[in-house]
Structure formats: structure tokens, C-alpha cells
Amino acid sequence: MRKYIKKIVPARYRYRIVTTFKNIFGGFGNTYYSQNGEDVILASLFRKTARGFYVDVGAHHPERYSNTRLLYKRGWRGVNIDPDASAARLFQKKRKRDTNICIGISRERGEKQFFMFADPAVNTFSPAMANVWQEGKNIPLRATIVVKTAPLREVLSEVVPAGMRIDFLNIDAEGLDRDVLESNDWERFRPEVIAIEDHGFKADVPSESAVYRFLREKGYTLHAVMKFSLIFVRETPHA
Template identity: 40%
Template structure:
């Protein structure tokens, strides 16, 4: 290689280094960091905990109530907050469901209780996919045999209202930062059973399988109930509606 070409290559090398230092300083554009440094941890099925993280950004402590908690980690809208130091109450109707919660989430209040809008005995449908478990006969029968899903067992369970469960188990003077409700078709009944004059979470997540932002106005009993209680829609993720208490 000629001396002139060597000088040209050396010049390009110095120029390339200067561009990196000038325009991509390591303390600002960390182009050499591993890819996993850029991910956001989520345990929710449809990213609901990331929406909640935006709402409660910078809040290191708080309290949640999760009705239809399903699993301490899988599809959980609360586990990320548990890892951050938050504490709360997990409620699920499935017989035996709380044994795993007691192992993985021992610092939470874990309750195996069915919730509805009145004191009654309802049929609980248990699927081979536990995320589909619930009390709604129409939804359960519709899902039975769909793809590989099937009902494997039914239980007759005594239900309780959300207000009486909170009266009994919520720590005294404890404020609820967010309430998560996911009970496969009975979300409205669970919300209806709350004592809104006494328990007013800052944020509520609830599922409505019939809600669409294309509806004008939205045809949602869940949304109508929460609008009347002073909430407004903040976001939607899949079938989950996120409501915030109006300031």
C-alpha cells in the first residue's frame, strides 16, 4: 500500500473516531450496551402493568386489590408492583388457588373468596386453561370445546360482596391505589358490589368483552357505572379498560 493511501485510511479512521466521540458520546448514546438493558419488564397479559407504571411512576410504595388474581406471576397486573415493594390483596375463587400465592407473595393478603353483587351460591366453571375460569355460564359454555379449551370441573361456591371483604380484610386506614378486576364476565357485578362512598381507588382496571372505542357512545355497563362514580377512561389494552379518578 502506498504511503499516500495509508495516510488517507489513517485520516478516515481518525475522522470516524471523532464522529463517534462528538455525536455519540458513551454517557448519552450507549451504543455499546447489551440489548437487555433496553427492555421493560412486564408480567401482564396485554401490557397493563406498563400502563400502571406510567401512572404511578416514581411511587415506590402503594396498595392494590386484585379480584380474579388467577396466579401470583402469570398474567398478573400486580406482580411487577410487588417486586417494587408494593403490597396488596389478592382474591380468587378457584379452590386451592391461594397456596401458590402464599409461597410466592407471602407479604400480600391472599384470599380464596368468590366475589359477586349479592350473597348467593353460583356455579364456578374450571377450565384446563385457568385464565378462563369464571362464573358466567354463557361465556363458559361458549368457550367449552373452543380450540383446545374445555371445562374440566364445576364447583358450587358461596359468593361475597367486595364491600364486605374489604371491610373485613383491608388494613385500617389503608388507601387503595388501584383495583384490578378480571373475573371473566362478572366484572360489572364485582364493581357494583363495592361501597363507593368508602372505597375509592385512584385507578381501576376492569375487563369488558363488549366494549369498543368505535362505539358512540360506548355500550358498556362497566364504563357507565364508573363514569357515575367519578372516573374517566385513561387507556385501553386489549379487553382491559383503565379508569382514573377525575381530579
């Protein structure tokens, strides 16, 4: 990156650009893990937060496509939630500081069918999304199982330490992201930053998105759009 800057930037501007890059991203040659560059944005937003706390719903993998791996490497800890037992075991091995839970998130406590694919990144509770991956994208369905589910507010009440502020909430529920949002207690658990998938989001008409409308009503501003990921920032941060 430094060599590339030297080639295209006049000498009198290089120091300012290099310094800015270091301040935001911590230097050159960093390893990032997110699928669409989300953790680059997060590194900027949390550059002054040394020991934060995150909640990752639909965590999938401790490294691959992870929006929290870089934060963990920087000393953060948090809660990883995924209904895939093999994913939960991997988190137990790779994220020793974290609390790792094998459960699905839904509006009400109960059980749901969980569609598991050859690519675990697209595992989902949504029959509609399962059809998209299987028929539209030709990703083989590996299994369909029944897993226990609970509202996010109940899970967080059990595992988030008393008085702990949630700095970052990541939601990747493959089609049921709105259900996850609605299952939270927004008076008690109000993250500073939220990353959430919304495959139908249109930047020119954001109000058509149910996710966008919900989070705007809860006091969040859209900060960045990374392909199908939206990053929201709380309008009134914690003191």
C-alpha cells in the same frame, strides 16, 4: 431496545427518548407480566408511588398474566382474591406480603357454581362465558364446583387496614365484572386507578359499555384501552 433506538432515531433526539423511557419504565430490559401490556401503563401511572396498595379480584396467578406482579416487585402489597383454592395456595407461597383470600365476588353473599377449565385463566362464574370457552374456543372444562361468594364491600371491610388508601383495583371476573363493581362501597373504597376486562367494549361507541357508563358515573375517566382491558383513572385524586 437501546440498539433499536440507535438504528431508527437521529442522534440529536436519542437522549430525550432514552431519558423519557427510563423515567416512565425504570430502564431497559424490565420484565412485564400482564397479558396485554397493562402493567406497562401502570408503571407509568404509578412511577412516583413507591409503596402502594392494590386489590386484585380474580387474581388467577401471582405471575402469569398478572397486573399486580410488577407492582409487588416494586415494594407494593395488597389483597388477592380468587375462588380457585389452588390459586390461593400459590399466592400464599409467592406473595408473602399480601393478604390472599379464596372466595368469589358477587352482589350478595351466598354460593355459586364455578366453572374450572384446563386453562385456569378463563375460570368463570358465568354460564354464558363458560359456554364461549368450551364451545367457541374448545377449551376443555375440567370441573364445576360450588364456592362461597360475598360482595366486594364486605371482603374489603374485613381485610383492608383502617385508613388504607387503595391505589389500584384490578378486576378480571370473566363476564361478571359489572357485578363486582356493583358490589363495592364506592363511598368508602375509591381506588385511584382501575383495570377491568370488557370484551364487548367498542372504542368508537364507549357509552354502549355498561362498565364504561358505571365508572364514568362514579367519577372515573378512561385512560387506556389494551385489547379487552380498560384502564380508568379517578378524576379527583386523593390529596
